[in-house]
Amino acid sequence: MADVTKVEVVVAHQERATLRVGDVFLKIDADQTRTDVEVKAMTMAPIPTPEVLWRKPPALALAALRGTALGRLGEPSTASPAAWAAAGAAARLLHDAPLPPWPGRSLDEIASRLDGECEWLVADGVLPADLVTRNRQVAEAALRPWTPVFTHGDLQIAHVFVDGDEITGVVDWSEASQGDALYDLASLTLGHEEHLSDVVAGYGADVDLDVIRAWWSLRSLLAVRWLVEHGFDPFSPGCEVDVLKAGP
Known part of the structure; x- marks a missing residue:
């Protein structure tokens, strides 16, 4: 990396930061248990992931992936329908893989956090009460028993890289x-x-679209406070607040 002329800040907040230095991503995380999970999950995942170059806590160095992100929240995606379908197919491969040995959040944990976030959104006047109530009702459909699978847990489009119609890797x-x-x-x-129809076609299995829409509401309700407190803007066009406004 001797000929690198600049360092790009990919994301930075009080919990973690990611820098791009040439063809290397440096991730610095205050919580090494998250890095432990990341490295272990990448070794288990049956889909392309970045190569781990080295790890020296609190830093993790990953090789850059070929291609570009599938898109960004709040911006139109220029990726082809085939690329979106390929992302759905990659998700299916992951979900069909053996489970990781560590559990995820329980239904009770998710429901309790959702209640707390909804109370905060209304009490602090961040969002109108009727908007929160309506989306809280929609979110109920997600709070049902499910059969656990190997999930990425933050499979936003910025974390999926494509080159043409091919998935080149999934990060974070x-x-x-x-x-x-x-x-x-x-x-x-x-x-x-x-x-959504492209992703479902690539996924190749029946999915409950109402539950997906419920997760849109639930994820957005949970995200607003964290985003605000970490210097991001959920009120930007096309982002979380607009998702809540577009709901049923």
Whole structure:
């Protein structure tokens, strides 16, 4: 990396930071248990992931992936329908893989956190009470028993890299765990409902679209406070608040 002319800040907040230095991504995380999960999950996943170059806590060095992200929340995706379908197919491969040995969040944990976030959103006047109530009701459909699968846990489109119609890799595995398959599909299509049919076609299995929409509401309700407190703007066009406004 001797000829590198700049360092790019990919994401940075008080919990973690990711820098790009040439063809290397440096991830620095205050919580090494998240890095432990990330490295372990990448070794277990049956889909392409970045190569681990080295790890010297608190830093993890990963090789850059070929291609570009499938898209960004709040921006139109230029990826082809075939690329979106390939992302769905990659999710199916992951969900069919053996479970990781560590559990994910329980239904009770998710429901309790959802209640707390909804109370905060209304009490602090962040969002109108009727908007929160309506989406809280929609979110109920996600709070049902599911058969655990190997989930990425944060399968947003910025974490899926494509080259043409091919998936070249999936990044940011620190939230991987046993979980609900439909949560991954909802994360992948959040704010991009127009590509949901492509993802489902690539996934190749019957999915409950109402549950995916429920996860859109639930994920957005849970995200607003964290985003605000970490310097991000969930009120940007096409982002979490717009997702909540677009709900039923």
